[in-house]
Amino acid sequence: xxxIPSTNDAAIDxxxxxxxxxxxxxxxxxxGHFTDDVLFGDVWxxxxxxxxxxxxxxxxTLVSTGKTPQIGSHxxxxxxxxxxxxxxxxxxxxxxxxxxxPNAMSAVTxxxxxxxxxxxxxxxxxxSPRIELDAAAEAARRGTVEKAxxxxxxxxxxxxxxxxxxxxxxxxxxxxxxxxxxxxxALVAIGQPEQLPFHLNRAMDNGLTQxxxxxxLAHIAFYAGWPRAMSAVPVFERVFAxxxxxx
Amino acid sequence: xxxIPSTNDAAIDxxxxxxxxxxxxxxxxxxGHFTDDVLFGDVWxxxxxxxxxxxxxxxxTLVSTGKTPQIGSHxxxxxxxxxxxxxxxxxxxxxxxxxxxPNAMSAVTxxxxxxxxxxxxxxxxxxSPRIELDAAAEAARRGTVEKAxxxxxxxxxxxxxxxxxxxxxxxxxxxxxxxxxxxxxALVAIGQPEQLPFHLNRAMDNGLTQxxxxxxLAHIAFYAGWPRAMSAVPVFERVFAxxxxxx
Amino acid sequence: xxxIPSTNDAAIDxxxxxxxxxxxxxxxxxxGHFTDDVLFGDVWxxxxxxxxxxxxxxxxTLVSTGKTPQIGSHxxxxxxxxxxxxxxxxxxxxxxxxxxxPNAMSAVTxxxxxxxxxxxxxxxxxxSPRIELDAAAEAARRGTVEKAxxxxxxxxxxxxxxxxxxxxxxxxxxxxxxxxxxxxxALVAIGQPEQLPFHLNRAMDNGLTQxxxxxxLAHIAFYAGWPRAMSAVPVFERVFAxxxxxx
Numbered sequence: 001x002x003x004i005p006s007t008n009d010a011a012i013d014x015x016x017x018x019x020x021x022x023x024x025x026x027x028x029x030x031x032g033h034f035t036d037d038v039l040f041g042d043v044w045x046x047x048x049x050x051x052x053x054x055x056x057x058x059x060x061t062l063v064s065t066g067k068t069p070q071i072g073s074h075x076x077x078x079x080x081x082x083x084x085x086x087x088x089x090x091x092x093x094x095x096x097x098x099x100x101x102p103n104a105m106s107a108v109t110x111x112x113x114x115x116x117x118x119x120x121x122x123x124x125x126x127x128s129p130r131i132e133l134d135a136a137a138e139a140a141r142r143g144t145v146e147k148a149x150x151x152x153x154x155x156x157x158x159x160x161x162x163x164x165x166x167x168x169x170x171x172x173x174x175x176x177x178x179x180x181x182x183x184x185x186a187l188v189a190i191g192q193p194e195q196l197p198f199h200l201n202r203a204m205d206n207g208l209t210q211x212x213x214x215x216x217l218a219h220i221a222f223y224a225g226w227p228r229a230m231s232a233v234p235v236f237e238r239v240f241a242x243x244x245x246x247x
Numbered sequence: 248x249x250x251i252p253s254t255n256d257a258a259i260d261x262x263x264x265x266x267x268x269x270x271x272x273x274x275x276x277x278x279g280h281f282t283d284d285v286l287f288g289d290v291w292x293x294x295x296x297x298x299x300x301x302x303x304x305x306x307x308t309l310v311s312t313g314k315t316p317q318i319g320s321h322x323x324x325x326x327x328x329x330x331x332x333x334x335x336x337x338x339x340x341x342x343x344x345x346x347x348x349p350n351a352m353s354a355v356t357x358x359x360x361x362x363x364x365x366x367x368x369x370x371x372x373x374x375s376p377r378i379e380l381d382a383a384a385e386a387a388r389r390g391t392v393e394k395a396x397x398x399x400x401x402x403x404x405x406x407x408x409x410x411x412x413x414x415x416x417x418x419x420x421x422x423x424x425x426x427x428x429x430x431x432x433a434l435v436a437i438g439q440p441e442q443l444p445f446h447l448n449r450a451m452d453n454g455l456t457q458x459x460x461x462x463x464l465a466h467i468a469f470y471a472g473w474p475r476a477m478s479a480v481p482v483f484e485r486v487f488a489x490x491x492x493x494x
Numbered sequence: 495x496x497x498i499p500s501t502n503d504a505a506i507d508x509x510x511x512x513x514x515x516x517x518x519x520x521x522x523x524x525x526g527h528f529t530d531d532v533l534f535g536d537v538w539x540x541x542x543x544x545x546x547x548x549x550x551x552x553x554x555t556l557v558s559t560g561k562t563p564q565i566g567s568h569x570x571x572x573x574x575x576x577x578x579x580x581x582x583x584x585x586x587x588x589x590x591x592x593x594x595x596p597n598a599m600s601a602v603t604x605x606x607x608x609x610x611x612x613x614x615x616x617x618x619x620x621x622s623p624r625i626e627l628d629a630a631a632e633a634a635r636r637g638t639v640e641k642a643x644x645x646x647x648x649x650x651x652x653x654x655x656x657x658x659x660x661x662x663x664x665x666x667x668x669x670x671x672x673x674x675x676x677x678x679x680a681l682v683a684i685g686q687p688e689q690l691p692f693h694l695n696r697a698m699d700n701g702l703t704q705x706x707x708x709x710x711l712a713h714i715a716f717y718a719g720w721p722r723a724m725s726a727v728p729v730f731e732r733v734f735a736x737x738x739x740x741x
Contacts, residue, residue, distance in 0.1 A: 277619070484646040
């Protein structure tokens with residue numbers, strides 16, 4: 001009744017067990033209610049976004065906003081929802097670049113505790129082939145960086161081309177669609193809309209549907225707060241309007 | 248001389264005791280001086296904002312920006328300044344929505360320690376009648392959400408209408424003026440100005456005076472940093488200019 | 495091989511020892527590689543920004559974004575890179591104003607541990623003469639505050655004039671160029687671009703070169719994440735374009 005269960009979310013619906021620890025009911029009874037009846041009793045169960053995706057979005061939000069104390073329980077939940085250990089490690093690596101090294105280092109510490117409890121062995125570097133980026137899109141991206149960044153910040157432009165897109169984004173440990181999903185989640189969560197049009201378009205090019213993208217906003221509202229989600233709505237609206245497909 | 252007193256602020260003025268721990272003077276002597284002579288020796292004593300309001304603003308800033316280590320001492324101070332335990336619990340519940348669940352969960356843990364030390368019993372849900380929102384204002388708000396949010400993010404729009412304004416804002420545990428005050432404080436503190444015009448107008452409709460709102464900015468400057476306060480000034484300026492009253 | 499060395503960075507280049515703890519390689523192997531081969535194997539060694547400046551920028555980023563767990567190891571590195579204890583204390587004092595008291599208080603706690611380990615005695619207030627601000631620049635700044643801030647937030651305007659620029663910025667514990675450098679770093683790191691034009695111009699008036707300023711962006715990208723650095727690029731571009739010198 002009082003601890004965060006490590007079982008699959010599906011169990012929550014049938015047993016109506018509480019996710020919120022007893023302390024939440026004692027100090028902030030309303031928060032207990034909203035946690036169990038709305039967040040876990042409704043939002044996490046909505047079909048518009050798969051549990052695995054919700055876990056990717058949640059862990060990305062926690063890591064990118066530095067919410068260290070909550071990372072452990074959501075890494076457990078992510079594993080239960082089918083996220084692989086190597087994918088969690090790569091999500092952390094990715095968000096080192098998108099939200100800073102300190103967040104990633106703290107996430108490593110919390111994740112290590114969970115991996116040890118679960119008996120997950122230390123990860124090895126994946127030797128799968130690199131992912132090929134779309135040549136035309138990559139040329140366009142590089143052109144923008146050379147024009148908009150290089151004259152002002154040449155080292156930042158170089159690192160963006162060589163390390164971020166020349167290395168990080170080609171790593172096979174996360175599918176491009178999932179890598180884009182955690183990037184979009186992080187940008188919404190940290191309140192940095194400027195890079196969202198590029199990355200949301202990239203995410204949808206990589207297979208994220210409009211229905212999923214919309215649902216990501218509702219999900220992040222709970223983990224990064226309503227204002228971050230609401231401020232991202234007009235950016236999503238413009239990206240959706242600029243694309244032909246509907247889903 | 249060295250610990251943060253749990254007594255009423257009024258005592259600080261007469262005894263000129265230090266609030267800053269000795270470690271502050273040892274590591275950053277200037278910070279010790281500014282803490283005792285400016286922040287607690289002047290700002291907290293200014294009459295333009297009541298001590299209870301300063302505590303609401305401070306705790307809202309700490310919770311919404313995730314400054315967990317400082318929450319305990321300011322929950323103590325808030326209790327000394329007349330904020331009721333149920334109001335603190337509801338502030339945390341409210342800021343779960345306005346700054347994300349993780350901040351609220353961490354705040355519960357810190358607050359529980361203070362409530363236990365003070366012998367405050369676990370809270371019960373308040374069974375007072377719900378607060379009636381102004382029907383015209385609520386219709387206008389809902390219209391905006393239906394038009395600006397629903398087409399892009401239908402779940403977020405539904406949750407905003409059903410849960411945020413259909414439930415959270417009608418809860419009687421915080422007076423509407425205080426609920427607005429902590430919302431405004433959080434929006435300034437997290438640096439999210441887009442929602443400020445709506446919520447500052449709502450706060451002033453709910454009874455916050457212009458003098459108080461101005462003073463909130465000076466107070467938050469110390470707890471969330473000057474840049475967040477300065478960037479909110481033009482937003483406050485426009486809201487003040489659009490309203491008839493002066494106070 | 496596994497702990498963060500407290501020795502001078504120059505040693506890292508010759509020994510190729512790892513900076514990333516073993517846990518990083520076990521949980522996020524990619525992050526281990528990027529930490530040792532890119533961040534410490536390349537970025538920290540680049541000559542466009544001195545190691546002492548990189549330490550000032552890094553500690554300013556950590557303090558202003560509240561990354562408490564990482565502060566200790568970078569205070570050690572800062573001391574090794576020639577930053578004086580009194581300068582670290584003053585950086586913390588300065589960032590209390592520019593990123594809020596809670597960040598500064600947490601930084602004091604972490605820094606105290608390092609100072610004790612290193613046998614650094616408690617600091618005394620510096621009795622050197624105050625720094626004279628340029629009279630014309632100060633008159634212009636004050637004029638802007640009186641016009642843009644005082645009518646809306648009189649207390650904030652007063653505190654800005656009397657305490658920030660009338661006291662903090664005249665303190666001799668940090669050279670004006672270094673005080674500007676940590677201010678610029680904090681504004682980029684917290685994602686608050688509005689005050690950047692004023693402070694980047696001030697930093698360059700105080701001796702920061704364009705080459706150094708550009709390199710600051712690349713360095714901060716690793717400690718506050720790529721989006722914060724990228725969003726600052728157009729602001730830096732406009733400031734550079736508005737100044738005659740090149741360096």
